[in-house]
Amino acid sequence: MESGKSVSEGNSKGFVFPSIYYFPPFFTKQPNQRAFESQIRNWGQLIVEYCKYHKIWAINKNGSIVSKGIIGSNEVVSDDRPSAGDNISNNNNEDNNTNNGDDDDGEGHHSPDDGNVSERLELFNNTKINRHLKIEFIEEIFKYMVTNNMSGWHNQDILNNYQRKSDSRDSIIVYWKTPDDWAAMILEFIESTGNSGSIMTLYELTLGEMVRGQEFYGLHPFLLHQSLQVLVNQNRAQLMKDENGVVAGMKII
């Protein structure tokens, strides 16, 4: 399916929707199995592309953005902000907020919409053709995306060392880059800057001066932990835990 074909007048702050987004049946679950498979594949791709464009980390099944932008800086739009006293990176966050209030990743997150956590996505609701996705269908798309490594369930409180882990399937972390991709990127950066062997806090790794301008600057903690786990499994990283058993730092070996 040529869904990559673009529409010249994107109406979403410059995001260009594929032509299938304007095809009304795209929003109704197709009874024909083959058509359905093509449909859900196109939805998965569209969600990934859309989130990549807007740097959205997590969305929920109501079509709202759960987490977006540079996590840990002022511009964070997130419910993933660690609660007080959780760990080292949290303390650093507070410092960061005062120091780097004007941080900008150059992607232009300055519209008044930003900062509104429950911003509703036009993605699932095409007002131009008056069609929207039903929640049940969104749930199905999410499931498809998780199965196909396009996303992960957003139901683990990583900053609390997985203590609050639920079966909730209300929202997903969208993998516009997979944890493997992020892991490779982090590894390459650390090796090329000669930091192998030295301990780095998670804060330094995603918000420190050194990583400013890197693609993983402000990386969502869920993805950070997943990609570190990838490196651990490859025997390329060691994790440092604080007295509560929460991961606070890492070392490339």
Add this chain to the structure above:
Amino acid sequence: MSKKIGLSSFTNSESALKQYQQLGKSLADQQHEKLSIQLSVFQQALANFAKNHPEEIKSNENLRKEFTSLCFSVGVDPLAASLSKKSASKNKNASLWSKLLGDDNDEFYNELAVKIIELCKKLEDVNGGIVAVDELLKIMTNPDSPNSIVDLTESDIEKSVELLSTLDPNFKVITVGDQNKKFIRSVSKELNNYETKVFEICEIMGYATVGILVDNYRWSSYHSKDVLEEMVSFGFLWVDVDPVYGEVHYWDPSWINKLERGT
């Protein structure tokens, strides 16, 4: 080999290693050469066979299937023009296939046919195997695509598909309605009269509904629904529920590309 001690032992083992490597390489090269010769002989034999028995291959379906699968298993693309160069055949620019069809000058249509097959198969998930010729033309001549073909016309596509039908009878140009709207069918399903009528409506509106069919063709609503649902089950139509009236719109998927600007 006498055993040496000290630094010289290193140089010696290195040169021995080199010799082994050289020997290994020359053996592998010899083998490779032998195999390549065998393969090219076989390829040539295939090409000659195609040249000498075009009628049999054309007329005998089993032979044609066997021949094609044989070609693929030895890495011979019966459609590719490059083959004739390798096998040093007399017709330098003609593919096996064009020899099969006895039409050495129609390389363009053969290559076009390959592209049409690829595209039709790719679109089958979405349209069930029925695609309008003008839609194919639009995709194939899309200037944004790196593979776009300049100066392509609808009749080029039709001619190419007619050639194709010789090899795969499922590929066929079908005509719908008074406007003689042309479609290409890439599946074995034949369109019946009712289904053709539905496509005529879709051609104008993008979709059909039970109500539209009842009003325009005086079909019973039961029959109309039956035809539409069957077309959905074949993948020819996509279902859309009107959010205001709850009426089901049965859309022709070729409109995905027609609705580009939104409505």
